[in-house]
Amino acid sequence: xxxxxxxxxxxxxxxxxxxxxxxxxxxxxxYSPNVRIVRFPCTGRIDYMLLTKAxxxxxxxxxxxxxxxxxxxxxxxxxxxxxRWIVFxxxxxxxxxxxxxxxxxxxxxxxxxxWADIVNTTNxxxxxxxxxxxxxxxxxxxxxx
Amino acid sequence: xxxxxxxxxHCGENISATVDCPKVSEVAAKFPGVAYSxxxxxxxxxxxxxxxxxxxxxxxxxxxxxxxxxxxxHEPTFRRACAxxxxxxxxxxxANIREHCSWVHxxxxxxxxxxIDVVRMMVEKVKRNNALMSIKVPVxxxxxxxxxxxxxxxxxxxxANAGHKVVMVxxxxxxxxxxxxxxxxxxxxxxxxxxxxxxxxxVAQNPNITLYTYAEVExxxxxxxxxxxxxxxxxxxxxxxxxxxxxxxxTKCPQKKIPNxxxxxxxxxxxxYVPFPQAVPNVPVIDRLNCTYxxxxxxxxxxxxxxxxxxxxxxxxxxxxxxxGAISICTGFDVKKTDFFxxxxxxxxxxxxxxxxxxxxxxxSGPTLGAIRRPSDGAEPKKIVFVACAGSRDPAKGIEYCSxxxxxxxxxxxxxxxxxxxxxxxxxxYMDIRxxxxxxxxxxxxxxxxxxxxxxxGRVSSIYERDGKLIVIGTDTLMNHETVEIEADMVVLATxxxxxxxxxxxxxxxxxxxxxxxxxxEAHPKLKPVETNTAGxxxxxxxxxxxxxxxxxxxxxxxxxxxxxxxxxxELTREPLIAFVDRIAAPDYxxxxxxxLCQPVCPYNAIEKEDIKDRAGNLxxxxxxxxxxxxxxxxxxxxxxxxxxxxxxxxxxxxxxxxVDALLNS
Numbered sequence: 001x002x003x004x005x006x007x008x009x010x011x012x013x014x015x016x017x018x019x020x021x022x023x024x025x026x027x028x029x030x031y032s033p034n035v036r037i038v039r040f041p042c043t044g045r046i047d048y049m050l051l052t053k054a055x056x057x058x059x060x061x062x063x064x065x066x067x068x069x070x071x072x073x074x075x076x077x078x079x080x081x082x083x084r085w086i087v088f089x090x091x092x093x094x095x096x097x098x099x100x101x102x103x104x105x106x107x108x109x110x111x112x113x114x115w116a117d118i119v120n121t122t123n124x125x126x127x128x129x130x131x132x133x134x135x136x137x138x139x140x141x142x143x144x145x
Numbered sequence: 146x147x148x149x150x151x152x153x154x155h156c157g158e159n160i161s162a163t164v165d166c167p168k169v170s171e172v173a174a175k176f177p178g179v180a181y182s183x184x185x186x187x188x189x190x191x192x193x194x195x196x197x198x199x200x201x202x203x204x205x206x207x208x209x210x211x212x213x214x215x216x217x218x219h220e221p222t223f224r225r226a227c228a229x230x231x232x233x234x235x236x237x238x239x240a241n242i243r244e245h246c247s248w249v250h251x252x253x254x255x256x257x258x259x260x261i262d263v264v265r266m267m268v269e270k271v272k273r274n275n276a277l278m279s280i281k282v283p284v285x286x287x288x289x290x291x292x293x294x295x296x297x298x299x300x301x302x303x304x305a306n307a308g309h310k311v312v313m314v315x316x317x318x319x320x321x322x323x324x325x326x327x328x329x330x331x332x333x334x335x336x337x338x339x340x341x342x343x344x345x346x347x348v349a350q351n352p353n354i355t356l357y358t359y360a361e362v363e364x365x366x367x368x369x370x371x372x373x374x375x376x377x378x379x380x381x382x383x384x385x386x387x388x389x390x391x392x393x394x395x396t397k398c399p400q401k402k403i404p405n406x407x408x409x410x411x412x413x414x415x416x417x418y419v420p421f422p423q424a425v426p427n428v429p430v431i432d433r434l435n436c437t438y439x440x441x442x443x444x445x446x447x448x449x450x451x452x453x454x455x456x457x458x459x460x461x462x463x464x465x466x467x468x469x470g471a472i473s474i475c476t477g478f479d480v481k482k483t484d485f486f487x488x489x490x491x492x493x494x495x496x497x498x499x500x501x502x503x504x505x506x507x508x509x510s511g512p513t514l515g516a517i518r519r520p521s522d523g524a525e526p527k528k529i530v531f532v533a534c535a536g537s538r539d540p541a542k543g544i545e546y547c548s549x550x551x552x553x554x555x556x557x558x559x560x561x562x563x564x565x566x567x568x569x570x571x572x573x574x575y576m577d578i579r580x581x582x583x584x585x586x587x588x589x590x591x592x593x594x595x596x597x598x599x600x601x602x603g604r605v606s607s608i609y610e611r612d613g614k615l616i617v618i619g620t621d622t623l624m625n626h627e628t629v630e631i632e633a634d635m636v637v638l639a640t641x642x643x644x645x646x647x648x649x650x651x652x653x654x655x656x657x658x659x660x661x662x663x664x665x666x667e668a669h670p671k672l673k674p675v676e677t678n679t680a681g682x683x684x685x686x687x688x689x690x691x692x693x694x695x696x697x698x699x700x701x702x703x704x705x706x707x708x709x710x711x712x713x714x715x716e717l718t719r720e721p722l723i724a725f726v727d728r729i730a731a732p733d734y735x736x737x738x739x740x741x742l743c744q745p746v747c748p749y750n751a752i753e754k755e756d757i758k759d760r761a762g763n764l765x766x767x768x769x770x771x772x773x774x775x776x777x778x779x780x781x782x783x784x785x786x787x788x789x790x791x792x793x794x795x796x797x798x799x800x801x802x803x804x805v806d807a808l809l810n811s
Contacts (some may be wrong), residue, residue, distance in 0.1 A: 021218060022244040024249055027244060031250070033258075035387075037263075038266075038801070040796060041778050042780055044746070047783070048784075050801060050802065053805055054805050057810055069581075069658075070658065075656045076748050077748070077781045080781050084784070
């Protein structure tokens with residue numbers, strides 16, 4: 001099982017978490033290379049269909065992260081992201097998507113070490129859960145049946 | 146057919162020490178659509194950029210991916226290189242393999258794989274980039290200054306002297322702020338009002354400055370260069386154009402016992418009043434909560450005595466709309482009141498006052514005309530205790546920060562006290578003496594050496610009353626932590642400087658952020674100390690954090706410089722990465738169904754309703770329309786749109802989905 005290296009996709013906002021991950025770099029704090037960062041202008045832009053798309057395309061875990069509440073560069077985008085996450089989580093439960101594989105967090109532009117922590121803990125967590133084969137192998141045919 | 150160029154930067158050894166750059170370049174060359182791939186030591190250097198420019202021309206590239214540092218660092222550099230080569234600058238993307246890869250991972254196959262994945266993902270994205278034109282917006286060359294304290298006055302005068310119009314809004318009936326309340330200023334002991342009031346008069350007389358006192362900002366809409374501000378001018382009950390400031394009304398008003406806010410409750414004022422004699426403008430206001438006429442419907446004595454007939458009892462609040470290009474927040478600070486401290490008697494002892502009250506007492510124009518007197522019985526205090534850090538640097542009180550000005554003004558208070566009460570003794574309980582600043586340390590030394598201030602390093606645990614005296618119990622940490630008990634006549638608490646009342650509300654109106662202590666946040670603590678995260682809105686003075694006068698003035702001049710730069714051209718260039726609603730041919734016109742779910746989520750009110758009509762003027766369909774001048778490109782509307790009719794340039798649905806696809810289907 002230790003051979004398993006999960007694929008983790010991180011959907012982050014440009015102003016806080018992307019900058020926070022930049023700070024992790026400038027501070028040379030090491031973290032797992034299993035994560036791939038996708039940059040958005042704001043967490044409010046993140047269409048949660050992208051999350052299901054990511055799972056369908058082979059992701060084992062997903063991180064969504066933006067500015068702390070009240071710190072959004074666009075004032076309120078992160079609040080909409082949070083609301084949508086609450087609803088989406090219920091939908092996931094209904095559809096049988098494992099919500100343990102989705103980590104929702106706030107990382108500010110000053111929290112370089114927090115970003116490294118989140119990636120590392122998510123990585124360990126996903127390694128424990130194993131590959132998300134039950135979703136990856138799901139074909140349209142299965143759904144129709 | 147896309148012809149994408151990939152440029153892998155070694156960044157000296159910053160990237161190449163961890164990531165195998167030639168290998169990444171080799172693999173990238175085989176990605177579909179990649180026409181050219183190369184690695185180079187320093188892509189951002191002059192030869193590196195020429196390499197990019199030449200490759201674009203030679204290989205007729207339709208888009209480039211520069212795989213190097215964070216786009217927050219060098220995206221503008223490579224966009225310029227594209228423009229130089231004749232390629233639209235928005236056909237450039239950066240793959241971050243330094244901050245997000247080489248600096249945070251160990252050397253190895255997995256790190257190389259990550260770099261390759263990141264490049265592939267950006268190649269897929271850039272194939273779907275649209276050529277965009279930057280947006281030009283006009284600039285209204287008028288600045289709004291909120292707050293008329295020393296910072297606001299400085300900012301307004303500097304901007305006005307640069308030749309631009311300024312609108313100043315002040316909440317109180319007069320400008321001047323806290324500085325007008327001070328007696329003398331450290332470290333020179335020059336009289337605060339003597340240096341401030343000429344500046345206040347200058348504001349009133351400057352033809353470029355429009356001053357609204359007794360007014361507050363009601364709402365702010367728009368964006369840098371084009372803000373629309375509504376100002377609520379509260380009813381003064383006076384016709385300002387007629388009032389000549391004779392002051393007859395204030396002397397005749399029968400209400401005389403209203404606690405005076407300017408004197409911090411240590412003096413009284415009538416219901417129709419000017420806050421202090423040097424007030425600018427010198428126009429009284431009627432305090433409607435305390436005026437006999439407004440309470441009982443009878444009185445109007447002021448009206449009887451007003452010769453120019455300027456009293457207007459039926460005046461109403463006025464909403465004034467102004468168009469401005471930039472905003473400076475100079476709303477200042479407040480001090481914690483003595484009732485904040487249970488250990489010091491919750492403010493119930495009359496002879497325990499705060500630092501600002503002591504300032505009024507020491508001021509020649511104050512309630513005691515400059516004499517130091519116990520508020521309880523008017524006696525001259527022979528023993529006075531100053532408590533520094535009252536509230537500040539105390540996590541238990543929720544104020545972890547240092548209020549910065551208290552060490553200096555406490556030393557000043559001790560000096561002023563000694564100058565006025567020659568046979569008195571001043572004790573100062575302190576944690577540390579923080580006197581960093583030009584001539585500041587010399588000033589505190591002067592308090593100790595010349596004016597014999599007794600500095601005791603320790604905290605005061607409690608103060609209680611005994612036989613008309615205040616017993617101050619403290620500790621002296623430099624004397625084996627011995628308990629010190631002082632029978633004092635008066636105590637002055639150097640209470641913490643805190644954010645002004647209404648700071649959060651203003652922050653929300655302006656869309657700027659604030660910290661956990663409700664002080665406004667600067668865009669960058671070191672390199673952008675006077676900017677906020679919202680373009681065109683700036684900060685000066687103690688609304689940002691506790692600041693002394695020279696710092697506030699310096700910040701205000703900084704803001705004026707920034708605003709003058711902004712006003713130096715008549716047009717601003719903005720990034721075109723904004724949202725748009727799709728358009729198709731008739732009879733559908735758009736896939737937008739007109740549900741307008743997008744409207745309430747837009748933080749900038751940028752989404753409007755657009756009616757499609759036929760030639761006869763009959764309504765065919767109502768669509769969402771995004772005002773490109775207002776949209777800031779957050780994309781919240783894109784995610785909420787049920788019919789997927791809204792998209793955002795730079796982060797289109799196609800781009801994002803293909804990024805995810807490229808990442809995982811390797």
